[in-house]
Amino acid sequence: MSMEDYDFLFKIVLIGNAGVGKTCLVRRFTQGLFPPGQGATIGVDFMIKTVEINGEKVKLQIWDTAGQERFRSITQSYYRSANALILTYDITCEESFRCLPEWLREIEQYASNKVITVLVGNKIDLAERREVSQQRAEEFSEAQDMYYLETSAKESDNVEKLFLDLACRLISEARRNTLVNNVSSPLPGEGKSISYLTCCNFN
C-alpha cells in the first residue's frame, strides 16, 4: 500500500433499489458521463477515483452494486468492508423510498457499525414527476441519523458534493480513530482491529 500514491483509501458502496440511478451517479462522478439507456448492473461494478482534499490524495474505491434482488447475496458480501454506504432512492418513485427501511435492516445486519451512511434522493431533474417530498426524506433521514442529499446524475447536481463531502467525513472519522487507537493500548487478547483505513495514515 505504501507504494501507491495516496494518503487515504476508502471503500464506498452504493446500494438501493434497481433503476434509481446508482450507476449513473458513479459514472457522472468518476467519468463525467451520463450514459442514457444504461442497462441494469450485473453483480457489482468497480470504479476508482482519486481526489485531492486539502492537499491530501484520497483514493475512493467505489462499488456500484446491482439493485435487483437476485444479486443481493453478492452485494451483501461487500457491506462489511465498506467505509461508507450511499443508500440511493429515486425521488420520482415512491416504491424506492418505501423500500428504504428494508435496506437499513440489511445495513444493520451486514455492515460494520462504524460505517457512514448517506441517503441520496436522485433524479431531481425530473422534479415535475416527484413523488417523495424533500421534507419527508429529510425527516426520515434525521430519524435514522443519516446525512441526506438530493442529486441529479443527469444534470450533475450535487454529485461532486456528495462524494467529496463523504470523503471529508471519512477523513475526519479516520483521524479520530487513529487518535483513539493511539491513546488506548490494546488489552491483552482483545486484538485491536487496525483497519487499513487507519494504517493508510502512515503512508
Added chain:
Amino acid sequence: MAALESPPKLSGAPPPREGAGGSRCSEISTELIRSLTELQELEAVYERLCGEEKVVERELDALLEQQSTIENKMVSLHRMGPNLQLIEGDAKQLAGMITFTCNLAENVSSKVRQLDLAKNRLYQAIQRADDILDLKFCMDGVQTALRNEDYEQAAAHIHRYLCLDKSVIELSRQGKEGSMIDANLKLLQDAEQRLKAIVTEKFAIATKEGDLPQVERFFKIFPLLGLHEEGLSKFSEYLCKQVASKAEENLLLVLGTDMSDRRAAVIFADTLTLLFEGIARIVETHQPIVETYYGPGRLYTLIKYLQVECDSQVEKVVDKFIKQRDYHQQFRHVQNNMMRNSVTEKIEPRELDPILTEVTLMNARSELYLRFLRKRISSDFEVGDSMASEEVKQEHQKSLDKLLNNCLLSCTMQELIGLYITMEEYFMRETVNKAVALDTYEKGQLTSSMVDDVFYIVKKCIGRALSSSSIDCLCAMINLATTELESDFRDVLCNKLRMGFPATTFQDIQRGVTSAVNIMHSSLQQGKFDTKGIESNDEAKLSFLVTLNNVEICSENISTLKKTLESDCTRLFSQGIGGEQAQAKFDSCLSDLAAVSNKFRDLLQEGLTELNSTAVKPQVQPWINTFLSVSHNIEEEEFNDYEANDPWVQQFILNLEQQMAEFKASLSPVIYDSLTSLMTSLVAVELEKVVLKSTFNRLGGLQFDKELRSLIAYLTTVTTWTIRDKFARLSQMATVLNLERVTEILDYWGANSGPLTWRLTPAEVRQVLALRIDFRSEDIKRLRL
C-alpha cells in the same frame, strides 16, 4: 572584366590622384618659378621638379606596360559582341517554344479530359445497355427458370433485377419499346411475387419434412429475393425445433437416470451442457452458409432467434433441477438456520456439498456457452463493420450486450448463483464451526487440527466459487471467507488466548482467578460451555502455546491462500472472463483477504506479550532480584572465590535455559524467536533496575562486568536477533562501574567517545558513578559532562 578593373587599383596607392589627369601634375606653377629670384630657391625648385619628373616618368612607363593587356581585352570584348546578340536571339526562340509547348500540353490535356468524360459516358451507356439487356434477359430467364423449377436461377434473375438501378428501368420504359418493356416488367414483378410465395411454401414443406438439403437450398434463396430477415427467422425456426426435440429427449433421459449413475450428481449440469453443445454445433455448422449467402453481421440475428429457444429449454431444465434437488427448499432451510436464534433443525452442511458443486458447474457451462456466442457474434460484427462508423459499432456492441446480459439463461443462472452464495456461506461457516468443535491436538505437533481443517474448508469453498467461472460469485465468496476468518475464526483463537497462560508459582494465584473469569466470560460469549474446559494447568499451558502456533500458521496460510488464488485466477483472466473490471475487483477483494493475515500477526504479538508478562516475567524477576543478595563490594579474596564458585550468573543462565526449553519444544521457531527477543528485553530492563539498587567497589565493578559478559554471551547463542543493542545501556553501566578514577570517564566521554554512542544521559552516568562506594561524591559533582 576583373583584369580591366585591377590596374588603377594596383597603381592607385602610392601617389595621390595620380591618374586624375595632367592639369594639376605639379604643385609648382610657372608663375612661381618666374617670381623666383634667388639661386638657392631656384635650385631647390629645380630639384623638386626633377623628382617630380622621375615619378611621372615611372608612372608613364607603368601605364604603357599595361597597354598591351588592355588592348587584348578590348579585342576579346569586341569578339564577344556578336555572340551576345546570338544568345539573345536563341533565348527568345526558346521562350517562344516553351509557350508553344505549354499551349499544346494544355490543349492535349483538355482533350484527354474530354476523352475521359466520353469514355465514362460510354461505359455508363454500355452499363445501361447491359442493364437493359439484363433486364430483358431476366424477364425471359425468370419465366424459363420458373417453368423448369430452377428456383436458384429464377432467384438469381430476380436478384439481378432488384440490384438494377431504378433509373435504368425508368429509362428503358422511355425507349421505343416502352410499352413492351412495361409489360415485361409487370411479368417480372409477378414472377418475383410468385417466387417469394413458392420459396416460402417450399421452405415450409422442407422444414416440416426435416429435409435439410431442401431447407438449406431455399434458405440460400431468401437473401436473393431481399428477404434476409425472413429467411433467418424461418431457418432459425427450423433449427429451434431441432434444438427443442433434442432437449426434450435429453430431459426425458435425465428423469429416467438411475441415482446410482456415475454422473447422477451432476446430471442437470450435463443436460445443460448437451443443450449448449447442440446449439454451439448448430452455430458452427450453419455460420458459413449465413456468412456466404447473407453476408457478415447477420449471425447476431440467427443467434437471437436461437437464444429464445435456448432460454425456454434452460427454463425447463432448471425447473426440473430446482424441483428434483429441492433447491429452493434447501435454500430456505439454510436461510432459517443462518438467522440468529434459529430453532429449526440445522441442515447438515455435508448434504449441501453435491448440489453446490452442481450449481457451480451449471454456471460454468453457461458462462462458457455465452462466451462462445459473444466471441462468434463479435467477430462476425467486426467483419461486417470494418467500414462502419463508430456509432454503428457501438450500437452493435450494445445490442450484443443486451442480448447476452438480459437473456433468460443469464438471469436464471444469476438467480441460482445468488442462492448458491448464501448456501456456500452456510456450508463454510458450519463446517468451520465443526472443525473448531472437533479440534484435536496430537502430541509432538505444534498446531492443532482445526487450523488445517479450517483452511482446507475455506479453500474448498472459494475454489468451488471459482469453478463457477463467475467473477462476482468468486469475489463474494472471497469477501465472505474474509469475514469468516477475520471475525468468527479469529474470535475463536482470540478467546482461547484470552484464557491466558496459567501461572505456576503461588504468587500468581491471582492471575489464575482472572483467567477463570475469562474462561467463564468467553464461554458465555460463545453461547456454549466449553466442556473440555481446562482440566489442568499443564493442559491450559499447552492450549495457550498451541493457539499461539495456530495464530501464526493462520497468518501464513492466508498469505499462501492469496498466492494460490492469484495463480489460479490468472488462467481465468487470460480467457477474458468477467469483463475489463474483473481483475481489479478480484485484486481488491483478495487484498482485503490478505490484510487479515496482518490481523492474525497482531493477535500473535498480543499473545506473546501476554505470555511474556504472565509466564516469563514472574519467573525471571525473582532470579534477577537475587543479584541484590550478591555483594559487589568485594575484596581480592572474595573476587577469587567468586571465580571458583559463581554466586549468581551461572544459576541465572541455567534457570533461563530451563524455562525457555519448555517453550522451545512447544512453540514454532518464529514464535520462539519472538519470545526470546521479548525475554531478553525484559532481562535487560529488570537487570538495569537491580544494578541501580546495588553498590560496587572496583572489584565489584569488574565482577559485574564479567557477569554481564557471560549473560550476553549466553543470550547471543539463543537468539537470532542481535541483542547487543538491548544490552547497550547495561554494557555502558559496566564500563562506568569499572573505572579506576572518577575523572577517567572523561577518556570515554564527549570528544573522546570515539565510535561509542552513549545511551546513558549525563545524569545517569553520575548516578552509576555514585554506585561506586569508593568514588567521592564531590568528585562526581565536579565532573563536567
